Amino acid sequence: MDDQEILETSEAEIAVHWKEEDYIHPSNTFIAQANMTDPTIYDRFSLDNFPECFKEYADLLDWYQYWHTTLDTSDAPCWKWFVGGKINASHNCVDRHLTQHKNKAALIYVPEPENEAHAVVTYQELYIRVNETAAMLRDFAGLKAGDRVTIHMPMVPELPVVMLACARLGVIHSVVFAGFSGQACGERIADSGSRVLISMDAYYRSGNLLEHKDKVDAAVAVAAAEGQTVDKVLVYRRYPGQYSAKTPMVEGRDYFADEIVSDYAGSRVDPVPLPAEHPLFLMYTSGTTGRPKGCQHGVGGYLSYVAGTSKFVQDIHPEDVYWCMADIGWITGHSYIVYGPLSLGATSVMFEGVPTYPDAGRAWRIAERLDVNIFHTAPTTIRMLRKAGPDEPAKYNYHFKHMTTVGEPIEPEVWLWYHKVVGKGEAAIVDTWWQTETGGFLCSTMPGLHPMKPGSAGPAMPGIHPVIYDEDGNEVPPGTQKAGNICIRNPWPGIFQTIWGDRDRFVRTYFEKYCKNPESKDWRDWPYFPGDGALQAADGYFRILGRVDDVINVAGHRLGTKELESAALTVEEIAEAAVVPVADDLRGRVPDMYVSLKPGFDASEEVSNKVTRSIETIIGKIARPKHVYIVPDMPKTRSGKIMRRVLSAISNTMEIGDVTTLANPEVVEEVRVMVQGEG
């Protein structure tokens, strides 16, 4: 695909029709209590003060040893932050809060069955559990600093406990979202080189206790086929002492974690002082090729950035009850359920299940009962809740001072419902644009400083200096109504360090496009290219339009079209596959799958079902296509490239444009009728 084609196929096309509304101002009550109301923060974080300005974030943390170099660029573009510094994330998220807050709730866990009690984990209790778990990981599993461990766990309090236990030892965790298949987990185990897998027997979702342990065996087998042996699997039980899965445990490999950890009761493990640039975790995310990328985040920079943004943008104070509805298996959960809030000594709520089960009032009951006052979720959830129970929030007595939306562009109309109905007109809203790769927020209003503009993320964060480039690298000035590729001119502490085991891909994917000089060690020559289209209004606010590459953002989850296409191609009958994003009222974008068959095979429902099943097994149910269309042939250029732009126009009922230059223009109308019907 050439660049123009990429732009044309992008989600930007669909998003660009959204209207901007007027500004909405945060209330005086909010401003009076906000953590950040000083506009000079933007001057302090200007490029003139770069990179030293980020000391302000790093100083929110405890350091065993202060750094000597704020930013080391000698291995450009693999930036090293706070070099010479020594730090531990587990100490910062747990131990250091004991003196003042040991009896404060660190985590409040809300299980799905409403008759099961909430679990309140105080900082003292978290300290005990993290220590005992760290002892188990070190002494039973044999893990040490620098080793990788894969964690395939649902939303249970043991998940953050295990993450913090790893962080205590310097073990690099790689959490794989529980909704991913065993095969997807296995590929990530192999890529990261984990010999230990931590998992769970079962968890609740929409009223069912779902078997989860069955994924373990698939994952271990896939990893083995790729040359990575897993010699220990630690399985937590949803009900300790009672195994809820049907899959048998494998003798000598699988152990009940809740049983083993009891052998370490009372153990204490000192947090290991780690160099600031030591990796804290890997988080796999989809890219433009079939293979997911292990984004590697370093402890000192990442933790500083999420602490700073949690304080100033999430506006978390010690007395707040903060609830981010994301799953910890995604970056939002890592940064803004676990590391950001806990580094500030906050109370972070986590819940099991889905927002709409048993009914659309669940979220508001939780908010009322726990007196949540900071609420954080994604447009897809907001759309779902709005559809399932538009009047529900009014029935519950809760009050949010602050709300977040993250993960995909939000339509102004959905934003307004969030503001008026969920936020009862009281809450300040931040629309935070960022990515797995960026560790924390890149663009957002500062809630106590800026008015909100529905549908726009807002200005750049302090110390983040974006620029919009056209395809040729010319800067697009603000206020021109012209969209382009948003890039960041400078590094910041939250940026990932590299792609695990693939530095070349890191450089190629994120820097090559706009790099000014590949030999340079100067950060000014290496703008970061996140892969999103955007436009900047005259007021400096950025409107993010969506991906400009082959990534589809489904309900806020990133899927690579190539991953889906490869999964479809494993079905015997399939000759070719093409995936395009289609607009969906609830989930934002969903994939439509077009396939053509090998000679000798006939189209049937059975074949479409096979395609769907194969995607579910290879990736997971979240990737299930909305439709599988079996077409007689793919629309192709004369050089044989599938014209995804044409398929996308058909799926989204948009102008198809000129197809006369195609090798097989007649097939376009045939496919259109198949999808849209006659007329």
Ligand code: 6R9
């Ligand atoms: C945090 C997270 C990243 C992609 C990103 C962009 C989209 C995220 C957004 C947004 C518009 C927002 N995205 N936040 N688009 N407005 N506020 O979602 O990380 O899963 O890596 O996805 O999501 O396209 O490039 P990740």
